[in-house]
Amino acid sequence: GAVVSQHPSRVICKSGTSVKIECRSLDFQATTMFWYRQFPKQSLMLMATSNEGSKATYEQGVEKDKFLINHASLTLSTLTVTSAHPEDSSFYICSARAQGQKGTDTQYFGPGTRLTVL
Amino acid sequence: GEDVEQSLFLSVREGDSSVINCTYTDSSSTYLYWYKQEPGAGLQLLTYIFSNMDMKQDQRLTVLLNKKDKHLSLRIADTQTGDSAIYFCAVILSGTYKYIFGTGTRLKVLA
Numbered sequence: 289g290a291v292v293s294q295h296p297s298r299v300i301c302k303s304g305t306s307v308k309i310e311c312r313s314l315d316f317q318a319t320t321m322f323w324y325r326q327f328p329k330q331s332l333m334l335m336a337t338s339n340e341g342s343k344a345t346y347e348q349g350v351e352k353d354k355f356l357i358n359h360a361s362l363t364l365s366t367l368t369v370t371s372a373h374p375e376d377s378s379f380y381i382c383s384a385r386a387q388g389q390k391g392t393d394t395q396y397f398g399p400g401t402r403l404t405v406l
Numbered sequence: 407g408e409d410v411e412q413s414l415f416l417s418v419r420e421g422d423s424s425v426i427n428c429t430y431t432d433s434s435s436t437y438l439y440w441y442k443q444e445p446g447a448g449l450q451l452l453t454y455i456f457s458n459m460d461m462k463q464d465q466r467l468t469v470l471l472n473k474k475d476k477h478l479s480l481r482i483a484d485t486q487t488g489d490s491a492i493y494f495c496a497v498i499l500s501g502t503y504k505y506i507f508g509t510g511t512r513l514k515v516l517a
Contacts, residue, residue: 294448320503331494331507332449381448385503393437393503395496397449 291315292384294398301372302406309367309401311382317362318384322395323355326379338365372405379403408432408499412508419516424482426511428495433457433476435497439505440469440480443492452480452493482513490515 291314301307311321319340324332336357337345344357354376356368365384369376379402383395409431418424430438436457441449455462455469455478462469468481478495495508 290451292448322504331510334504337504379446383449383505393498394439394451394454395505396451397441399448400446402446 290386290394290396292382292396292398294382294401296401297399298402298404300404300406303373304371306368306370307372307403309369309380309382309403311365311367311384311398313363313384313396316384316386318365318386319362320385321359321365322383322385323357323365323367324381324383326381326400332381335367369403372403374405377403377405408497408506410495410497410506410508412493412495412511414509415512415514417514417516418485420485420487422485424485424489424513424515426480426482426493426495426513428478428480428508430476430478430495430497430506430508432497432500432506433473434500437498438469438471438478439496440467441494441496443494443510445491449494485513485515487515487517489513 321338338359
């Protein structure tokens with residue numbers, strides 16, 4: 289149980305285009321999902337908290353107009369990188385907060401999406 | 407703010423035990439977690455410990471928690487080459503659901 293998927297796993301796009309990444313909790317409902325960014329050989333940096341049915345909460349320094357987050361259902365959150373530039377190239381990982389599972393407040397992570405902007 | 411530190415590298419021989427350490431500054435986290443990340447992949451939950459426990463054992467994994475010293479450790483018995491990965495500890499930021507991750511420890515297992 290507690291499986292989280294991400295799609296796509298890898299995407300290459302041209303500078304100036306927008307890219308949408310989906311995060312799904314497959315076997316549980318998640319009112320809260322998180323989006324992280326990870327640079328090579330570094331830890332995870334929390335970008336934003338995605339709340340079902342309400343606006344996302346962004347961490348300091350993360351541009352909300354650049355990284356659009358939508359949490360339309362209890363099993364799906366999307367991150368759209370708008371007008372992507374090479375400096376947005378990174379590994380993006382989502383997680384879903386499991387409630388009522390063994391180990392309350394446990395986050396289960398997706399496999400990540402490697403974004404490369406040319 | 408919360409600060410979570412780990413040593414960056416650990417190298418062990420196959421069959422030996424590995425001990426990965428983590429120190430943190432905020433002791434209010436109800437649960438403390440260990441995650442494993444293999445190259446190019448997401449994070450896999452390995453184990454967690456409730457804050458009122460000192461020790462938790464789960465097959466080859468043993469978690470020790472010293473709340474007084476704010477020190478968490480993960481011991482992997484009989485380390486295998488498949489255990490080579492980056493290991494992250496995580497605590498919950500006080501008053502939120504957010505995780506604060508350690509810097510990650512890269513474990514290399516030598517055959």
